[in-house]
Amino acid sequence: MLSIDYHLFQAINGVAGHFAFLDEIMRLLANDGEYVFFLGIIVYWFSRTRQNRRMVVEALFSACIALGVAAILGSLFYRNRPFVDHHVHLLIQHAANASFPSDHATAAFVVATVIWCHRRKDGWAWLALAAGISVSRVWTGVHYPSDVISGFILGTGTAIAIQTCHEKSIWLQRGSTQIIRLYEGIEGKVWPSNTKTNHEMKS
DSSP states (O other): OHHHHHHHHHHHHTTTTSOHHHHHHHHHHHHHHHHHHHHHHHHHHTTOOHHHHHHHHHHHHHHHHHHHHHHHHHHHTOOOOHHHHSOOOOOSOOOSOOOSSOHHHHHHHHHHHHHHHHOHHHHHHHHHHHHHHHHHHHHTTSOOHHHHHHHHHHHHHHHHHHHHHHHHOHHHHHHHHHHHHHHHHHHHHHSOTTOOOHHHHHO
16 A cells, blocks of 8 residues: 555656646645635635634634644654655655645645535635645655545545534534624624715715
C-alpha cells in the first residue's frame, strides 16, 4: 500500500518543475488557497442572513472537530513528509512535521462539504477548490496522496455527521441559534437595525 502511495506521489510530484504556469498555480493553491475559505466564511457570515450564519456556525464547529481528530491521528500514526525521506520537487517551504493526515485537505473539505449541504450550487465550487488545494499539496512535495485522501475522508465525513446530528438534535439547533442571537445582539448595538441610512434620511 505504501509502495502504491509513493509511486502515485512520484507520478504527481514528478510533473512539478516542467510547467512553470502550473507550478505557480499549485504554489498559490498550496500556500494561499485556505485563505479563500476564510474569506468565504466571513462573506457568508456578514451577508447577515440567518441561514448563512447557521451554515457558518456548523462549518466552524465541524472544522474544530475534524482538525482535532486530525491532530490525534497525526500523533498516533506519525509519518514523515515526502521531502524528509525522499528526493522530491519541493516547490514551497514547509516544516518537517507530521504529514498524515493533511490539515489543509481536512479543513478545506470539511468547510466545502458543509457549504454543499446547505447551498448545493455554491458547494460544488468550494469542493472543486478543496480538491485543487489537495492536489497542490502533493504537487508541491509536502504530502503523499494518502495524506490528502485521508483529509478528504475525515473532512467530508465529519461535515456530514455533524450536519445530520444538527438536523436531528433540537439541542444543537438551539445552541447554534443562541450563538447567532448573541452575536446579533452585539451587532444590533453597533449597527442598529432601525438606523436610517444617509440616503433614507435625505429622501
